[in-house]
Amino acid sequence: MIIVPLGVASATPTATRHLPSVALWREGTICLFDCGENTQMRMLQAGLKRSKVDFIFITHFDVDHYSGLIGLLSTLQLQRRDKTLTIVGPKGIKKYVEWNFKFAEVDLTYDVNYAEIEEDFEGGKVIDEEEFYVEARPLKHNKFCLGYRFQEKDKPGKVNAEKAEAMGITDDWQYKDLKAGKDVELDDGTVVESSDIVGHPRPGDSFAYITDTSYHPNSVKLAMNTNILLHEATFSENLADKAEETGHSTSIDAARVANEAQTKLLVITHFSARYTNPFVLLREARKDFFPAWLATELRPIFTDPAHEKGIIQPKVYIKEIDGNSSGSGDRKPRGKSSGGKKKRFRKRKNFKGKSSGSGNYSSRRKSDSDKSKSSRSSDNYRRKKDSRDDNSERKPRPITPRTPFDDFDRF
Ligand SMILES: [Zn+2]
Numbered sequence: 045m046i047i048v049p050l051g052v053a054s055a056t057p058t059a060t061r062h063l064p065s066v067a068l069w070r071e072g073t074i075c076l077f078d079c080g081e082n083t084q085m086r087m088l089q090a091g092l093k094r095s096k097v098d099f100i101f102i103t104h105f106d107v108d109h110y111s112g113l114i115g116l117l118s119t120l121q122l123q124r125r126d127k128t129l130t131i132v133g134p135k136g137i138k139k140y141v142e143w144n145f146k147f148a149e150v151d152l153t154y155d156v157n158y159a160e161i162e163e164d165f166e167g168g169k170v171i172d173e174e175e176f177y178v179e180a181r182p183l184k185h186n187k188f189c190l191g192y193r194f195q196e197k198d199k200p201g202k203v204n205a206e207k208a209e210a211m212g213i214t215d216d217w218q219y220k221d222l223k224a225g226k227d228v229e230l231d232d233g234t235v236v237e238s239s240d241i242v243g244h245p246r247p248g249d250s251f252a253y254i255t256d257t258s259y260h261p262n263s264v265k266l267a268m269n270t271n272i273l274l275h276e277a278t279f280s281e282n283l284a285d286k287a288e289e290t291g292h293s294t295s296i297d298a299a300r301v302a303n304e305a306q307t308k309l310l311v312i313t314h315f316s317a318r319y320t321n322p323f324v325l326l327r328e329a330r331k332d333f334f335p336a337w338l339a340t341e342l343r344p345i346f347t348d349p350a351h352e353k354g355i356i357q358p359k360v361y362i363k364e365i366d367g368n369s370s371g372s373g374d375r376k377p378r379g380k381s382s383g384g385k386k387k388r389f390r391k392r393k394n395f396k397g398k399s400s401g402s403g404n405y406s407s408r409r410k411s412d413s414d415k416s417k418s419s420r421s422s423d424n425y426r427r428k429k430d431s432r433d434d435n436s437e438r439k440p441r442p443i444t445p446r447t448p449f450d451d452f453d454r455f
Contacts, residue, residue, distance in 0.1 A: 057080075075099040102134070104189035
């Protein structure tokens with residue numbers, strides 16, 4: 045699961061921050077939470093296909109949280125979408141969307157499935173799919189506002205194939221039954237128990253989106269034991285009165301919810317335009333809950349680093365600006381026909397290990413920071429050599445980096 049903040053401003057956008065929206069990518073499907081103005085452009089910039097959006101969750105009817113909705117739906121119409129789209133939000137969302145398209149005399153080519161939530165709703169599942177569900181609960185704002193929790197259902201445990209084979213399991217249906225928790229009887233009468241072969245179920249990923257609210261116990265319920273909690277922190281603690289008055293949270297409120305809910309990572313968002321440097325908010329939040337970070341637009345957050353494999357291919361080059369290999373000096377690759385303007389192939393970091401799989405770019409950075417003297421240097425050299433060999437075999441297509449976060453640090 046990958047979370048990509050698309051807009052981290054509060055009510056008014058700034059030169060660098062857009063109106064609220066966050067995308068959740070999972071197995072090729074995108075769920076959008078809120079859809080402020082500019083959402084569809086930010087999706088493009090993040091490399092997220094708009095056609096992949098299958099669910100849109102709107103928290104409330106403050107204009108900054110849904111002003112991008114009609115534009116996005118209209119683009120999907122122009123793309124001749126035919127898949128059903130599901131929109132979840134407070135009661136009235138259907139009327140709003142339908143009125144807009146009636147006004148524009150547009151007949152949508154695709155079906156929209158609405159899940160409207162009434163104001164007396166106390167909380168529960170609003171979407172229940174085969175592999176995940178989404179739960180909503182009312183929050184405490186100056187109008188009806190919903191928080192959401194996206195929860196993957198538990199995945200079946202891993203099958204110990206070696207053990208299964210040794211015990212005489214050969215057919216696909218037998219594996220299927222074992223995975224489904226059923227015991228399998230072999231031809232000779234022996235019973236192979238599922239619990240012997242299949243490990244414990246693996247817990248699914250979880251994400252909570254809580255914005256436009258003062259502190260409320262429902263926020264804690266939604267965020268309980270989540271992998272990622274994206275919580276608003278509109279104000280810093282010295283504006284706590286203003287936060288209370290306007291139905292918003294301070295960074296301390298966000299940290300309090302994170303603490304009580306025991307989330308793994310708190311990411312704060314929805315910054316008031318008065319903070320040109322939102323790090324002041326982060327510093328405050330970290331005093332109470334350390335695993336906290338700022339939502340940064342277009343910077344992806346992986347709930348599980350292993351998921352990154354195969355999703356993002358290392359295919360971004362660093363173009364040498366001065367033809368002098370940017371001072372890499374003795375580490376200059378000994379390519380046969382480097383005609384001055386040699387393109388470099390930057391390998392993505394393997395986030396599980398500290399630096400395995402580093403390519404030329406990160407090796408160069410290491411040499412700059414004196415780390416080449418470490419005991420790993422010979423390993424690095426070998427890897428570098430390997431990556432050069434890879435390079436000569438396939439010629440990856442040069443592309444323009446979409447975001448500044450192609451080589452971001454894990455937090
Ligand atoms: Zn807002």
